[in-house]
Amino acid sequence: MRRLGENRAVSQTPAVVVRDLHVRFGDVEAVSGVDLTADSGRATALLGRNGAGKSTTMKVLAGVVPPTSGAVTVAGHDAATDALGVKRAVGYCPDVGGLVPRATPWEHLQLSARLRRMDDWEERGRDLLERFELGDVAHRVVGGFSHGMSRRLSVVLAALHEPDVLLLDEPFDGVDPLGVEATLEVVADARARGACVLLSTHLRDLALEACGEAVVLRGGNRVAAMQAGDLTGEAYRALLD
Numbered sequence: 001m002r003r004l005g006e007n008r009a010v011s012q013t014p015a016v017v018v019r020d021l022h023v024r025f026g027d028v029e030a031v032s033g034v035d036l037t038a039d040s041g042r043a044t045a046l047l048g049r050n051g052a053g054k055s056t057t058m059k060v061l062a063g064v065v066p067p068t069s070g071a072v073t074v075a076g077h078d079a080a081t082d083a084l085g086v087k088r089a090v091g092y093c094p095d096v097g098g099l100v101p102r103a104t105p106w107e108h109l110q111l112s113a114r115l116r117r118m119d120d121w122e123e124r125g126r127d128l129l130e131r132f133e134l135g136d137v138a139h140r141v142v143g144g145f146s147h148g149m150s151r152r153l154s155v156v157l158a159a160l161h162e163p164d165v166l167l168l169d170e171p172f173d174g175v176d177p178l179g180v181e182a183t184l185e186v187v188a189d190a191r192a193r194g195a196c197v198l199l200s201t202h203l204r205d206l207a208l209e210a211c212g213e214a215v216v217l218r219g220g221n222r223v224a225a226m227q228a229g230d231l232t233g234e235a236y237r238a239l240l241d
């Protein structure tokens with residue numbers, strides 16, 4: 001078993017492969033033919049307007065929502081047939097929810113570590129809470145947390161077990177500059193140890209700072225995939241329209 005802090009070999013096969021993904025909720029086609037690949041050791045930004053399909057795509061990659069059709073592989077696990085394998089391979093910060101209001105940050109970390117059968121997590125857990133300035137509230141129930149504090153804790157929980165694939169859905173939403181800085185560090189650390197990072201955001205500047213690659217979705221489709229550096233303000237606006 002890989003121990004925390006150990007670098008992994010960067011595989012030649014993309015960590016995330018999505019081919020012609022469709023996701024339907026009743027009459028609504030939330031995702032209608034997304035293709036994307038994301039490599040280990042790299043961070044890819046997922047951009048697009050409200051309702052473009054970013055969160056739904058993230059949920060499929062997290063093993064939370066099954067694909068209606070298409071092929072999705074995450075760290076070698078097929079999302080349609082091996083959702084548990086996908087869940088084990090990823091760390092997922094959902095766009096909303098995911099926290100238990102009556103539990104403290106420390107209890108969230110304990111639960112996450114137990115579910116993943118981790119035994120050497122406490123030092124990393126404490127360090128992450130400190131980096132995200134949650135050390136002082138580690139034993140306060142999260143029901144009273146501000147939106148930004150909850151977002152920061154969600155990033156900590158996604159990163160705790162050093163997953164092969166780190167999925168951050170709107171991690172900067174409502175987060176103060178120190179929280180943004182800590183999140184950028186988590187992304188950089190994940191890349192450095194060879195993990196694949198996918199990050200959805202509306203904030204182009206932060207996407208460029210965090211990510212080398214960018215994928216733009218519109219109306220449930222992928223409309224562009226490019227080097228993040230090529231995503232100028234003008235190019236981004238043109239892709240959104």
Ligand SMILES: Nc1ncnc2c1ncn2[C@@H]1O[C@H](COP(=O)(O)OP(=O)(O)OP(=O)(O)O)[C@@H](O)[C@H]1O
Pocket residue numbers: 025028029030031048049050051052053054055056057095
């Ligand atoms: N559970 C659901 N039931 C019905 N429709 C849904 C559901 N989840 C998402 N949708 C619809 O699917 C489309 C894509 O939603 P999604 O949340 O993936 O977009 P998004 O790009 O993440 O948007 P935002 O930037 O606002 O978070 C929207 O039209 C949304 O209303």
